[in-house]
Amino acid sequence: MKFNIAGISIRSIVGENYSLFIAEICDYSFLKNWLKLLDAAEITRYNNYQFEGDAQKFAARRFIAKTIIAQNFPAIELPFSLHYTASGKPFLDDKSCWFNWSHSRNYIAVAISDKYPVGIDIEYIDPEFDFMPLWKEITGTTAVSPDLQTFYRYWTVREALAKLSGTGLNEDILNYELNCLPPHYNITVSDPDLIIIQKSISDFQICLAANTQIIKANT
DSSP states (O other), X not given: OEEEETTEEEEEEEETTEEEEEEEOOOOTTHXXXXXXXXXXXXXXXXXXXXXXXXXXXXXXXXXXXXXXXXXXXXXXSSOOOEEOTTOOEEOSOTTOEEEXXXXXXXXXXXXXXXXXXXXXXXXXXXXXXXXXXXXXXXXXXXXXXXXXXXXXHHHHHHHHHHHHTSOSOHHHHTSOEEEETTTTXXXXXXXXXXXXXXXXXXXXXXXXXXXXXXXXXX
């Protein structure tokens, strides 16, 4: 499904217990609307950007994330402020609202769930990127033939797991056993409590990770 919010084109993918939103930011004529949802700390950050384009993208990303959260969780009213963990993961006081976002170039991906924590990563597939020095560290294998697309599949899974945990791309995340399955070479993880959802859009690779252990603990 595709829709538009304040000049931003957004497509949504609805799954079981999660929703994924992907937005492309092209039209900055609605900047004044976006700024209305920024709190004092975000306005300060917006004003501190050296380049206007970076400031505008920041405002757009916060606007998209907050609008999507408010539209999908009726108890949360705009405007609202986000909180952040020590490692920078955003959260709200309302623990029934799980969300995460990631951005790359002009795109932002937002994941939400009312059932379990989520983490998301989106990466531009850069054809000029020399991935070989990182291949073994990111994939954890030499059994899969190296290629750019497969590398980004592994990379976004690792990053999404890092966003899910809120710890960053540390040794525990790098040690997760991942499997690359033909024919589409989707990545799976050995932990049965973790869900991995992968999408490819244009020149971007996206991964959503979720921890279903929260559901099991509350049922």
